[in-house]
Structures are given as structure tokens and as C-alpha cells.
Amino acid sequence: MEQLVNWMKEKDVSASFLTSTPNVFYLSNFYSDPHERLLGLLVFPEHSPILICPNMEVEQVKATGWSHSILGYSDTENPWEMMKEEINKRNISIEKLAIEKEHMIVSRYKALLALFPQATFVSAEEKMYELRLIKDEQEVAILREAAKLADFGVEIGVHYIQKGRTEQELVAAIEYELKKKGIREMSFSTMALTGSKTASPHGKPGLNSINEGDLILFDLGVVLDGYCSDITRTLAFDHLSEEGHNIYETVLQAELSAVNACKPGVEIGSLDRIARSLITEAGYGQYFTHRLGHGLGIEVHEYPSMNETNTMKLQKGMTFTIEPGIYVPGFGGVRIEDDVYITDTGYELLTQYPKELQIIKK
Secondary structure: OHHHHHHHHHHOOOEEEEOOHHHHHHHHOOOOOOOOOOOEEEEOOOOOOEEEEEHHHHHHHHHOOOOOEEEEEOOOOOHHHHHHHHHHHOOOOOOEEEEOOOOOOHHHHHHHHHHOOOOEEEEOHHHHHHHHHOOOHHHHHHHHHHHHHHHHHHHHHHHHOOOOOEHHHHHHHHHHHHHHOOOOOEOOOOEEEEHHHHHOOOOOOOOOEOOOOOEEEEEEOEEEOOEEOOEEEEEEEOOOOHHHHHHHHHHHHHHHHHHHOOOOOOEHHHHHHHHHHHHHHOOOHHHOOOOOEEEOOOOOOEEEEEOOOOOOEOOOOOEEEEOOEEEEOOOEEEEOEEEEEEOOOOEEEOOOOOOOOOEEOO
């Protein structure tokens, strides 16, 4: 909050109005998905902040330790007018308002325009990206635990592999065991794909059943204390063809090479190029159809994008995924993904489930 306020003073910003769940949580420690209702955090350079939320969540805000103003509203009240009244009480003039332009929907933007017709609007995203980019020790400790639970999820999925079992049965087993450990929410829809469906990077689990010779791909993560994990492992059932072996070893070497190059000062784009060149040299370049990875934290996909054009350099405290893949339509695909934390001199792997090819025989 202090860093955001300093930025506002430097940029002569009258107020910042943050409405995305991740950014409100980052600054207030209050995590809420308000659905269609307004959730917002007003931050001022010279006044204490105001958190706006539905009345039914006011006690939850207090429980987080939030010690500043809370503006609760009922379903029959207009939170925009209440917000304007609160600002007027403080004699604050809104001339430059920082908002999340990538998150703000048109109807809410129009409401702000009506409230503050003289205001100019600037983006708050870049500063929030910068603040959330570097994780402190408390955040990293949570991410480590979230990664351990992701490892556990894969372990459950592997244990449950059996001929005839469906993708959805694997998903159900993974999520049931994680719920028994207290996990209420997954980072994203758990993925368990079999056979040729593994060739879809964002495939949807269904009633496909496991057969001999199938590749089986797990992609999953959990939300723990507001922070996400994300892991992918690919295995084979009973046996694997020669091409399957070649694809797996190519992806494994690409992933290991990119991970081993991680340290402060390394350009993000170079990591993608390291992995992509190995896959291309093996003849599968056209089948690596996405970027190398993405930032990881409160959101499972956050800043920065780990793509080959990104010239940003790695810094201590950054957390992100490394996840090269090869996806051959009609045959199948392999992806191996880890969560990486940048240390003073190198990296730490947060996800640690084994990556060597496993062929499950049952």
C-alpha cells in the first residue's frame, strides 16, 4: 500500500480505484469473488483507504485485520453514490483516477465518468504488476506449500490410473483427496487427458477411458491462502511407442535446459528460445504451440508472459512456470511443467514430483 501511495504521489494521481479480486486481496488481505456486485478498494495519497463491499461481507473484511474504512452496501443501495458521498465528506477532489483498464467493464467505467466528469483516467495495471512481480518470504512460503499440494494431486492421479477408468474419474479422485486436505478451490479446472486427447494443450476431461499405450496428462493446481500452484506431468500406461519416447525425452530435455538457465539477470525470452530450439532441432517445432510459461502468484496466469519476445530480466523473488510441450494431432502430446522461484544466485523448484518418464503397469 505504501509503495502504491508513493507512486500516486509521483504521478500526481488523486486516487486509485482497484476492482479486481487479486489486486484487492494483495493490498487488503480480503479475498472475495463478489460475482455481479461491486468490490472495490479506493486508495488516496493523503487519506486512509476505503474498501467497498456488499454488507454481507463486512464482517469477513474485519476478520482479516483491515483497520481502515469499510463501505458496506445492501442490494437495494447504490454503492457508486455512497462512494461519491464518502469522498465528498473528505473534501477530496478527483482529477486523475488510476483504474485497472484491463479489468474495468464498460458499465462501471460509465458510472465513474458520471461521478467524476472532470477526471482523467490512467492505468493502475503497470504499477500493480510491478508490485506483485516480486514475492516476499511470506508469499513464497505459501507458494511452496501450494506446490507440495500440487505434487500430491499428481501423486493421487498416478495412483488411480487403471485400465478402463475415465478422465473424469481421475479428476474426481484428485480433487476429492485434496478437499480432504482442506483445499476448497483449484487454480483452474483440473485436467486429466488420455490417448490422443493429450494433443490438446487445453483439452477438456470427459468419459474417455484409459487403454494400453495411452499417454496420460495431468495439469492441475490448488489455491492456498489466496496463492496458486500449477503443475503438469505426462505418463504412459502399459507401454509407449518409439515416437512417444522420442517426444517425451525431447520435452524433458527442453524443460530441464530452460529451468537450469534460470537465474537473476537472464532475459525471459532466452528461456523460451532455449526450450524451443531443442524442440525444433528434434523436428517438432511446429507442435510447440504456446509460450514457455507464465507468471504465478495470486493468479495462476499473471505477469510476466514467459514468451520468446520478452526482454525483461529475471529478478530475485519472481515466480513463474516453465512448461514446454509437443502436441501431435491424432497421436498425443507431452507437457512437463514446474513452478520456479528465482533466488539470489539461481532458482528453486517449488514443484518436485518426478519428471522421468513413468510407464504405469497395472
